[in-house]
Amino acid sequence: MTAGDMIEPVPVAETGTGSRRPIIVTGCPRSGTTFVGKVIGQSPEVFYIYEPFNDEAPHHLSLPERFIALDSENGAAHRAAIDELMALGRPVTRWGKALRGAVECRAGEPDLAGRLAARALAYRRESFGKAKRVCIKDPLAFFAAEWLADTYDSQVVVMLRHPGGVISSYLALDWPSEMRAIAGCDIPIADRELAREVADFRPDDHSALDGLLLQWRLFTRATLELKQRRPDWIFLVHDRLCLEPERYMRDVFARLDLSFSDEIAGRLRRDTTASAPSAGEHVQHRHSRDSRALVEEWRERLDRAVADRIMRETGELWEEALAAL
Incomplete structure (x- = not known):
């Protein structure tokens, strides 16, 4: 099976039904989480929060490690701060936080929710008062997603992408793998052999490609395990989305109980049919491009070897993932 062997999406409705459940968009880094998160964030029904688990993001939670695996035991220590983020889905709370955050910006550093609310009031005034639910986009929340779903009754969107696309993106950006942060951590994965491989991995003893291959295998295997445990979650293959972005995003909006407006549809069409970037150009968060060309772009960027x-080390797992999702 290939990305072009399309799975028929469920027929969708054009309007949402008024859900106030939080939304989590996560997946392996460089798998399209930002693109999907931003499209969802265009909805006036949503208060969009960018990567609060990411210690390299401008505004983030204070967490002891990247890719923290929150659960019933360690989640309590971070519950209060995350509660405040989730509360930004309520207009009254959001206005109070925004006003307090604006005042505290003058006198000192406001809390994270206050900073986010004040920033949204300044830059997204039109939709600031309309949002009724939170959307957190963050690949670093991947191993915390089940706790977030259970604790806050969140709806979760999990992204998956072809290994060539993920790895070529990392290499083009000259980014190291996340294995330095992940290796040695207690990662919740049932595949014991892979878990041992992750725990024993020493980045200094391996090439960048070694780390990226292991990272992709870890996230993909973990995604397949999530699919079995959480069949009600939305699992979205980036490569399929690129081939028919409007069709798949309409389905995602319907399952999230969000209205897919003509404005959102029009912007999506413009952003996914734009001219592809010039040869060799690769920008971290450029989303206005020919999405169909993006599916096979990794073949041109990567050395043949x-x-x-x-493909030799990940092809079988990729086929398994496509069949499952």
Whole structure:
């Protein structure tokens, strides 16, 4: 099976039904979480929060480690701060936080929710008062997603992407893998052999490609395990989305009980049919491009030997993922 072997989406409705459940968008880094999160964030029904788990993001939670696996035991220590983020879905709370955050910006550093609310009031005034639910987009929340779902009755969107696309993106940006942060952590994955491989991995003893291959396998295997445990979650393959972005995003909006307006549809069409970037150009968060061309772009960016190794070590798992999702 290939990304082009389309799975028929469920027929969708054009309007939402008024849900106030939080939304979590997560998945392996460089799998399209930002694109999907931003499209969802265009809805006036949503208060969009960008990567609060990411210690490299401008506004983030104080957490002891990247990719923290929150659960019933360690989640309590961070519950109060995350409660405040989730409360930003309520207009009254959001206005209070925004006004307090604006005042505290002058006198000192406001809390995270206050900073986010004040910033949204300044830059998204038109939709600030309309939002009735939170959307948190963050690949670093991947291993915390089940706790977030259970604790806050969140709806979760999990992204998956072809290994060539993920790895070529990392290499083009000259980013190291996340294995330095992940190795040695207690990662909740049932595949014991893979778990041991992750725990024993020492980035200094391996190449960048070694780390990226292991990272992709870890997130993909964990995604398949989530699919079994959480069949009600939305699992979205980036490569399929790129081929028919409007069709798949309409389905996502319907399942999230969000209205898919003509304005959102029009912007999505413009952003996914734009001219592709010039040869060799790769920008971290550029989303206005020919999405269909993006599916196979990794083949042009990668050295043939690197591409062959990626497919040799991940091809079987990729096929398994496509069949499952």
